């Protein structure tokens with residue numbers, strides 16, 4: 193039995209149930225395919241920090257696998273072409289993967305299931321719950337967060353699994369080192385990829401500095417590390433299991449103290465969970481200009497305004513600082529994302545999908561459900577009956593950057609490379625354009 197595990201957003205050994213399914217195999221080929229996002233809404237490829245964080249995560253995974261006598265093969269190319277080739281070349285008899293919630297990932301899987309005549313086992317992804325845990329059918333998942341939260345927040349969450357002690361050996365093949373990123377970490381938020389760094393930050397935030405006890409008051413801080421947990425990059429790349437985070441919160445509450453802030457960190461994990469499962473159900477509607485609601489949304493889309501937003505060159509100093517922070521560090525706080533998104537949608541009358549695509553390119557914590565779902569909320573094309581969120585930018589600046597320190601910090605920063613492709617032939621895209629076209 194020659195097995196293959198296709199790593200995607202599960203770049204870890206701990207609490208990765210798919211890896212345990214190979215104990216009886218004669219060999220196991222561990223593969224990762226570099227993401228090659230298609231040009232979409234005038235963005236293409238991975239931003240410097242997203243590329244950097246991903247490569248660091250892969251290097252860390254490869255060395256963890258090597259410690260178990262295994263290895264990681266990192267290849268370029270689409271799964272539809274590369275995986276069938278590998279199956280033929282190595283005589284693979286079974287494939288495993290951890291469930292991903294993206295529409296395109298689901299389409300690739302459907303294709304492989306049709307094309308390959310071998311079993312493909314899909315294991316638990318990086319979620320708190322599985323569909324069978326829910327007190328409703330997945331198709332009937334509430335469209336709005338609060339009813340979803342009320343129905344799931346006291347469900348049992350499985351304890352994270354330890355990492356496997358044994359993995360079958362890799363087949364004889366060429367396993368290259370992962371080329372390092374051309375970009376270094378930015379000193380303003382030098383988060384390294386990989387499970388060890390994830391564990392250090394989790395330990396620091398919950399057990400060492402006990403910042404979790406003040407989280408509800410500090411979470412809107414615009415700089416990373418000072419306010420919120422900054423766990424999202426490791427969660428999104430699968431360096432860190434979300435069940436691990438939940439159980440560490442519960443242990444802290446049991447052994448030390450429980451207050452509104454400790455609960456609130458769990459509450460935010462439920463938002464992540466909500467967007468994850470909504471993405472599974474909403475399919476390609478996640479990428480439509482009219483969103484899941486299919487609303488008609490006219491935007492007098494002006495490419496130069498979008499370019500200025502991307503470059504941090506709008507008439508709103510706080511938005512400029514946030515956009516420069518995003519490009520430089522690959523991260524932006526939740527409040528920052530709301531302000532920047534609201535500016536593009538409501539002040540600049542931009543197409544929300546272009547903003548979401550720009551975030552997709554740069555965010556080191558890019559997660560398809562959370563990103564597109566949050567953008568839809570702000571644009572008012574999600575399920576939320578409240579119909580969009582417009583933030584008063586002046587008020588937000590007074591509230592979250594009263595002395596202008598954050599804004600000044602990013603004042604002189606200029607991106608080292610062009611921020612978007614300005615190809616007039618691509619403008620404008622239409623309602624029918626969608627990533628599944």
Ligand SMILES: Cc1cc2nc3c(=O)[nH]c(=O)nc-3n(C[C@H](O)[C@H](O)[C@H](O)COP(=O)(O)OP(=O)(O)OC[C@H]3O[C@@H](n4cnc5c(N)ncnc54)[C@H](O)[C@@H]3O)c2cc1C
Nearest residue numbers: 420421422423424460464525526529557558559562563566
């Ligand atoms: C326009 C927009 C785009 C976004 N895109 C992404 C994205 O691509 N990837 C992503 O992980 N989050 C996204 N978010 C949600 C949120 O901004 C980030 O999860 C959060 O800022 C990450 O920082 P943190 O880890 O310090 O969060 P914390 O405040 O410490 O929260 C802990 C964890 O809860 C989850 N979480 C918190 N808030 C949200 C939320 N609103 N929606 C979903 N999950 C949440 C994250 O996993 C986060 O790591 C987006 C929000 C907006 C408004």
